[in-house]
Amino acid sequence: MSDLLDVRGLVTSFDTASGWIRAVDDVSLIVGKGKTVGLVGESGCGKTVTAMSILDLLEKPAGHILEGEILFKGEDLRKVSAKRMREVRGGEIGVVFQDSREILNPSHRIGKQLINAIRLHRKISRKQAKMRALELLDAVGIPDPRRMLVSFPYQLSDGMRQRVMIANALSCDPDLLIADEPAMSLDVTVQAQILDLIDSLKEKFEMGVLLITHDLGVVAQHCDDVVVMYAGRIVEHGSTRRVYSDPKHAYSKGLLFSMPRLTNVCKHYFQTIPGHPIANENLVSGCRFCQRMDRDKSVLLRTRPEYLEVWGDHWVEVCPECYKG
Amino acid sequence: MKNKGSDLLEIDGLCIHVPHRSGFFRLKTGVVKPVDEISLKIPPGKTLGLVGESGSGKSALGKAIVRLSQPSSGKIYFEGRDITRVRGRKLRALRKKIQMVFQDSKSSLNPRMSVGQLVEEPLRLQKVGRGWQRRARVAELLERVELPRNAMRKFPYEFSAGQCQRIAIARALALDPKLIVLDGSVSDLDVSIQAQIMNLLLDLQEEKGMSYLFMSHDFSVVKHMSDMVAVMYLGKVVEMAPAEVIYQQPLHAYTKAFLSGVPNPSPFEQQAPIALQGDVPSALNPPAGCAFGHRVGHVRYEESLGQELPFEEVTPGHWLLRCPCCGPI
Ligand SMILES: Nc1ncnc2c1ncn2[C@@H]1O[C@H](COP(=O)(O)OP(=O)(O)OP(=O)(O)O)[C@@H](O)[C@H]1O
Ligand SMILES: Nc1ncnc2c1ncn2[C@@H]1O[C@H](COP(=O)(O)OP(=O)(O)OP(=O)(O)O)[C@@H](O)[C@H]1O
Ligand SMILES: [Mg+2]
Ligand SMILES: [Mg+2]
Numbered sequence: 001m002s003d004l005l006d007v008r009g010l011v012t013s014f015d016t017a018s019g020w021i022r023a024v025d026d027v028s029l030i031v032g033k034g035k036t037v038g039l040v041g042e043s044g045c046g047k048t049v050t051a052m053s054i055l056d057l058l059e060k061p062a063g064h065i066l067e068g069e070i071l072f073k074g075e076d077l078r079k080v081s082a083k084r085m086r087e088v089r090g091g092e093i094g095v096v097f098q099d100s101r102e103i104l105n106p107s108h109r110i111g112k113q114l115i116n117a118i119r120l121h122r123k124i125s126r127k128q129a130k131m132r133a134l135e136l137l138d139a140v141g142i143p144d145p146r147r148m149l150v151s152f153p154y155q156l157s158d159g160m161r162q163r164v165m166i167a168n169a170l171s172c173d174p175d176l177l178i179a180d181e182p183a184m185s186l187d188v189t190v191q192a193q194i195l196d197l198i199d200s201l202k203e204k205f206e207m208g209v210l211l212i213t214h215d216l217g218v219v220a221q222h223c224d225d226v227v228v229m230y231a232g233r234i235v236e237h238g239s240t241r242r243v244y245s246d247p248k249h250a251y252s253k254g255l256l257f258s259m260p261r262l263t264n265v266c267k268h269y270f271q272t273i274p275g276h277p278i279a280n281e282n283l284v285s286g287c288r289f290c291q292r293m294d295r296d297k298s299v300l301l302r303t304r305p306e307y308l309e310v311w312g313d314h315w316v317e318v319c320p321e322c323y324k325g
Numbered sequence: 326m327k328n329k330g331s332d333l334l335e336i337d338g339l340c341i342h343v344p345h346r347s348g349f350f351r352l353k354t355g356v357v358k359p360v361d362e363i364s365l366k367i368p369p370g371k372t373l374g375l376v377g378e379s380g381s382g383k384s385a386l387g388k389a390i391v392r393l394s395q396p397s398s399g400k401i402y403f404e405g406r407d408i409t410r411v412r413g414r415k416l417r418a419l420r421k422k423i424q425m426v427f428q429d430s431k432s433s434l435n436p437r438m439s440v441g442q443l444v445e446e447p448l449r450l451q452k453v454g455r456g457w458q459r460r461a462r463v464a465e466l467l468e469r470v471e472l473p474r475n476a477m478r479k480f481p482y483e484f485s486a487g488q489c490q491r492i493a494i495a496r497a498l499a500l501d502p503k504l505i506v507l508d509g510s511v512s513d514l515d516v517s518i519q520a521q522i523m524n525l526l527l528d529l530q531e532e533k534g535m536s537y538l539f540m541s542h543d544f545s546v547v548k549h550m551s552d553m554v555a556v557m558y559l560g561k562v563v564e565m566a567p568a569e570v571i572y573q574q575p576l577h578a579y580t581k582a583f584l585s586g587v588p589n590p591s592p593f594e595q596q597a598p599i600a601l602q603g604d605v606p607s608a609l610n611p612p613a614g615c616a617f618g619h620r621v622g623h624v625r626y627e628e629s630l631g632q633e634l635p636f637e638e639v640t641p642g643h644w645l646l647r648c649p650c651c652g653p654i
Contacts, residue, residue: 042515043486143603158379187378187542192586192598214515217545217588221596240592258520260545261590266568267372268549269527270520277517 003071004208005031005054005176010068012046012053015061021280023049025232027068029210031176036202036209038223038240040216040255042277046232047212048098051178054210055095056085073175091121094169094207096162096179103165104153110164111149114171121172136167140197159190166197173205180212195222216259220244228252231278231288235322238314248310250322251289287319295321332402333536334367334390334504339399341385345609357609359385360396361560364636367504367553372530372537374551374568376544376583380608382560383540387506390538391425392416404503421451424497425506431489434481440467440492441477447499466495470525487518494522498529506538523550544587548572553642556580559616560608562636563651566643576639578651579617618650625650 012024024046031037039047052058053065056077070077077088089095097103105113114133115126124132130149137145140163153161162182169177179198183191199222202209211223219226219240226244227237228251236249247253254273275292284291286302305319316323341360344353359382367373377383388394390401392408401409408419424447427433434443444463448454454462467476470491481489497505507526514522523546530537539550547554548568555565556579564577575581582599589596601620615634618626628649639645645652 042517188544188586188588189378189582189598189601192588193600196598215588216516217590220590220592221588244590244592255516256590259516259590260519260543260549262545262548262572262584262587264545264549266548267527267552269524270549272520272524273517 003030004033004073005029005210006069006071007050007054008069008071010050010053010070011066012049012058012063013066014059014063016281018281022066022283023063023232023280024053027229027232027234029227029234029237031208031210033175033208034202034206035225036199036211036223038219038226039210039212039229040214040219040226041229042214042255044277044280045229047214047229048180050229051095051180051210051212054178055089055093057089087121090117090169091172092175094172094174094177096165096169096177096182098180098184098212104161106153108152109149110151110153110156114149114164114168117168118171132171133167136171137164139170139201140164140167141193142167159186159194162186162190162194163197166194166201170201170205174207176208176210177202178210178212181214182211183218184213184215191218198222216256228255231283231292232280233288233317235289235317236315238311242311242314248314248316248323248325249289250293287317287322289322290319293321331368332366333369333404334365334538335402336363336365336390337400337402339363339386339389339401340397341382341389341394342397355609358560358611359608360389361611362399362636363557363560363562365555365562365565367536367538369503369536370530370534371552372539372550374547374554375538375540375557376542376547376554377540377557378542378583381557382608383557384508385560386557387425387508387538387540391423391506392419393425417451420447421500422503423506424500424502424504425508426490426493426497427508431481431486434489434492434496436481438480439477440472440479440481440484443481443492444495444499447496451500453500462499463495466498469498469529470495471521485518487514487522490514490522491525494525494529501533502535504536504538506540508540509542519546526550544584556583559606559611561616561646562644563617563646564644570643576643576645576652578621578623582621615648615650618648621651623650 008028010024010027011022013020013022027050029037041047054070065078111133115129118129118132133149134145137148142148142163183194186194195218198209213219223240226240228235230251236243236252243252247256257271258273275294278291284300285304286300287305290299299321305317307315308318309315339360340362343357345355345357346352347354363386365373375383389396396409400407411419441463444466445459448459448462463477472488472491539547541547551568553565554568554571555562558579564580575584582601586598602622603620606616614632615629618629634646634648636644636646
C-alpha cells in the first residue's frame with residue numbers, strides 16, 4: 001500500500017537579488033494515513049516553503065520546484081493539470097495557514113465564505129452547503145454556529161478565527177491536513193484546545209496531518225513522527241519517541257536541549273545551539289551544521305553526508321562531526 | 326514623601342480604567358479595564374515574571390510603569406518615592422532609571438535611524454557626555470549585546486528579529502537603568518535565539534544588578550528568568566509567588582489551567598490540559614467578582630459575583646486573589 005503523502009527529493013529554489021537560493025534542498029518525507037508528522041526547525045529553514053511546494057502555492061515566478069516527486073495517494077502532484085491541482089488543494093488536502101487573518105476576507109460574513117468554499121469543491125445546493133457549514137462549525141467547537149455564520153472575521157477572537165479556518169480546511173473531508181503553525185499566535189489554553197481538536201478530527205476522519213511548528217512541546221504531545229529540518233535539509237527523522245529519547249544529530253540535540261521546560265530550575269542559564277545561522281545564499285553543499293559550528297575548512301568542503309537508518313525508521317544525516325554513532 | 330521600604334518598585338492598587346465611548350454622540354457606554362487593582366513589588370536585582378494570556382493587560386501595565394500612560398488610580402513607588410504623577414525634569418530623570426523593551430522591537434525601532442543613532446538616542450536626549458564619548462559608549466554597548474562592530478552604520482531592516490531584539494536591549498542599557506521592563510521580548514524568536522537573548526539578559530543582570538519586569542505568555546520561559554512570578558488574568562493579578570512555588574503548588578484555578586496547557590516536551594507523558602469553556606471575557610465592563618469561575622464551570626461561581634475580591638498573602642510570599650470558586654478557602 002502506498003502512503004498518503006510521499007515527498008521524494010524535493011528541491012525548491014527562489015530567484016532572489018543575491019542569486020538563486022535553494023530554500024528546500026532535497027527533502028523527503030512521508031505522511032501515512034491517520035498519522036501526524038511534525039516538521040520542526042528554526043525560522044527560515046524552509047518549513048513553509050516545503051508546504052507551499054506540496055500545494056503548488058509558491059510565489060511565481062520567483063519560486064520553482066527544481067526536482068523531486070510529490071506523490072499524493074500515488075499521484076505525482078507536480079505532473080497534474082492546474083485544474084486537478086485546484087481540486088486537490090482545499091478538497092483532498094485541507095490547509096491551515098500560518099496567519100489566518102490574511103486568508104479570511106474581512107468584508108464578507110463567515111457563512112458566505114464557508115459556503116462558497118464548500119461549493120467550490122462540491123456540487124451541492126446553497127442550502128445543503130449551509131447545513132454542512134453548520135455541522136463543521138459545530139465539529140470545531142464553536143458554541144453558537146448559527147450566529148457565527150452571520151459574523152464578520154473582525155468580530156472573532158484569534159482562537160475562534162483559527163477554529164473557523166480549521167472548519168474551512170475540513171469542509172471537503174480532506175485526506176490530508178497541512179497545518180502551518182496552526183496555533184502559534186494563540187494563548188496556551190486556546191492552543192491546547194485547537195491541537196486537541198485537530199487530534200480528535202484526525203481520528204474521526206482518518207486524516208493524515210502534516211503539522212509545521214517550531215514548538216517542540218507541541219510535537220511531543222501531538223505527533224507520531226518528527227522531521228527535523230535545518231537550512232533546507234532534513235537532518236533527522238523518526239518516531240517522536242525515538243528522536244526525543246535518543247536524538248542522534250548534533251542539531252536535533254541542540255534543539256531539544258535548548259528548549260525552555262517547566263521542569264527546569266528557575267533562573268538558570270539556557271543551553272544554546274552554538275554558532276549563528278548562516279544566510280541562505282552562503283550555504284555550503286557539505287554538512288550545513290558544520291558550517292554553523294565554524295568547523296575546519298576541510299570539513300566544509302566535504303560532500304553532502306548520506307542518510308543512515310540507525311534504527312527502524314529513524315534516519316540521520318551522518319556527518320562524521322555531527323553524528324557520533 | 327512617603328517611603329515605602331526597600332523595594333525598587335512597588336505598585337499599590339494600580340488601575341487603568343479607560344472610558345469606552347461609542348455611537349454618534351460619543352456617549353460613555355462603559356469602562357475598559359486593562360489594569361484593575363494591581364499590587365506588586367520588585368526588589369533590587371531581582372526579576373518579577375508576569376505571565377498572562379494575550380489581552381490580559383501586561384503591556385498596559387508596563388506602559389504605566391515607564392510612565393508612557395497615566396494610571397487612573399493607585400500608586401507607583403520607585404526607590405521609595407511616589408512617581409505616579411511626576412513630570413517635567415523629574416520625569417526625565419526617571420527615564421534614565423526605568424527603561425522598556427517593547428514587544429515588537431523590529432517595528433518599535435525607527436527605520437530611518439542607523440543602529441548607531443538608535444543606541445545613541447537615549448544618551449543624546451539625556452545629554453550624557455560629548456559626541457565622541459557617546460560613540461565610544463555605543464560601540465561598547467553593541468559589543469556587549471554581541472552585535473558585529475559594523476552594525477553601527479546599518480539600519481534595522483538589515484537585521485533579523487533576534488538581532489533587532491539585541492539592538493533594543495542595547496538601547497535600553499545605554500543609560501544604565503535600575504529597572505528594565507521587558508515586554509514579551511523573546512516570545513516570537515526561535516528557541517535557539519531566544520535562549521541566547523535570555524542568557525544575555527541573565528548575564529547583564531548579574532553584572533549590573535538591575536531588576537527586570539519580564540512579561541510573556543510563555544510560562545516555561547518566565548520560569549527560566551524569574552525569582553517571583555505573577556499570573557495575570559483580565560487585568561488582575563490572580564496569584565503571585567516565588568517562581569519555584571508557583572510551579573509546584575499553584576493555588577488559583579487559572580494558574581492551574583494555564584500550567585496544564587503548556588505543552589509537555591516529553592512524548593512519554595500524556596498531557597491532559599484542563600478544558601476551559603468559552604473565551605476570555607472582554608475587558609470592556611468586566612463583571613465585578615471572579616472573572617474565571619465560569620470557565621471551569623465551578624458550582625460556586627455565582628457566589629463571587631458582585632464582590633470585590635481581596636488579594637491576600639496566604640503563606641509568606643505567596644499572594645492569591647481570594648475568591649469562593651477558584652482557590653482554596
Ligand atoms: N518568496 C520568496 N522569495 C525569496 N526567498 C524566499 C521566499 N519565500 C521564502 N524564501 C526564503 O526561503 C527560506 C525558507 O523560508 P520559510 O518561509 O519556508 O521558513 P520557515 O521554516 O517557514 O520559517 P518560519 O518558522 O519563520 O515560518 C527563507 O530563508 C526565506 O528567506
Ligand atoms: N488605552 C487603552 N484604551 C482602551 N483599551 C485598552 C487600552 N490599553 C489596553 N486596552 C485593552 O486592554 C486589553 C489588554 O491589552 P494589553 O495590550 O495590555 O494586553 P497584553 O497582556 O499585553 O497582551 P499580549 O500578550 O497580546 O501583548 C486589551 O483588550 C486592549 O484592547
Ligand atoms: Mg513558516
Ligand atoms: Mg502586550
